[in-house]
Amino acid sequence: MYSITRTFKNKGLKLTPQRIAVYEYLLGTKQHPSAETIYSALIEKFPTMSLATVYKSLKTLCKVELVQELNLGEGNFRYDAFMEEHAHFQCNHCSTVFDMMNVPTDRVMEAVSGNESFLIESSRLYFYGTCLECQKKNA
Amino acid sequence: MYSITRTFKNKGLKLTPQRIAVYEYLLGTKQHPSAETIYSALIEKFPTMSLATVYKSLKTLCKVELVQELNLGEGNFRYDAFMEEHAHFQCNHCSTVFDMMNVPTDRVMEAVSGNESFLIESSRLYFYGTCLECQKKNA
DNA sequence: TTAATTGCAAAAGCTTTGCATGAAT
DNA sequence: ATTCATGCAAAGCTTTTGCAATTAA
Numbered sequence: 001m002y003s004i005t006r007t008f009k010n011k012g013l014k015l016t017p018q019r020i021a022v023y024e025y026l027l028g029t030k031q032h033p034s035a036e037t038i039y040s041a042l043i044e045k046f047p048t049m050s051l052a053t054v055y056k057s058l059k060t061l062c063k064v065e066l067v068q069e070l071n072l073g074e075g076n077f078r079y080d081a082f083m084e085e086h087a088h089f090q091c092n093h094c095s096t097v098f099d100m101m102n103v104p105t106d107r108v109m110e111a112v113s114g115n116e117s118f119l120i121e122s123s124r125l126y127f128y129g130t131c132l133e134c135q136k137k138n139a
Numbered sequence: 140m141y142s143i144t145r146t147f148k149n150k151g152l153k154l155t156p157q158r159i160a161v162y163e164y165l166l167g168t169k170q171h172p173s174a175e176t177i178y179s180a181l182i183e184k185f186p187t188m189s190l191a192t193v194y195k196s197l198k199t200l201c202k203v204e205l206v207q208e209l210n211l212g213e214g215n216f217r218y219d220a221f222m223e224e225h226a227h228f229q230c231n232h233c234s235t236v237f238d239m240m241n242v243p244t245d246r247v248m249e250a251v252s253g254n255e256s257f258l259i260e261s262s263r264l265y266f267y268g269t270c271l272e273c274q275k276k277n278a
Numbered sequence: 279t280t281a282a283t284t285g286c287a288a289a290a291g292c293t294t295t296g297c298a299t300g301a302a303t
Numbered sequence: 304a305t306t307c308a309t310g311c312a313a314a315g316c317t318t319t320t321g322c323a324a325t326t327a328a
Binding site: 069071072073077087089091092098100102103104108109111112115116117118119120121122123124125126127128129130131132135 | 237242261262264
């Protein structure tokens, strides 16, 4: 709430119910939803909202760095409002995407920076495998 | 040559000129090309080849693990025939994708595995920033 | 009031699919 | 002789765009 209000005011962007709804939906979930999923969830409360508006809102939220876009190779994007540098894990069985809190992303980036001629500014670290739930199921 | 012949025979897949051409093109480049780029390059030597065949060949090559699919968040896939675990770097200015040979991917994965309940099987590590060329240009 | 955003429909990419022809085994 | 792959065109998805109507500032 606070951050989106301040951020949008600073940048001269208008705070619309649709933009707030998209942002709050993302703040309230750990699912890393796609645009379509967000749209389906919000259409109940905002029956007139269009999918194009969801896309435009997400684009705006990404530009002001309140949201990040993930691409796990599924053929669409997922979105995440948790903006601390962190890696992601996707289960190959149930496709769920989890935040990985224990990957020292900044240390990985430092280590990498020391060895390469590239000036590294950001990263996307994806890991794939079997989540705990699916390990139990197939054990 | 050797590996694609053996691999395809083992799996009962047919070795066609198109499939060989796609694979050899990927072996001979460090550009991490898209399907479209591969198609444009091969159409000279194979005037009858279709884009759909490029896609089908890539899908097959990925399935037999001779090629890997990358997604850097551009809205399309890129392909890489270099199959040792390695990270990638994309320049935010010129969009070039580089292999990163100095990222200890397996050590990163080990470190991560020790901290999480996930069973990690593979990874895609992407870094973004400014490549050496573009650092020089803007210096 | 004015400048930006929404919502709709249409368009634009990228990738996949179905099916008849053609090629590899 | 079979079975699988190719090539074409069409379809499918996700995402973007144009523009009139609407809303936030």
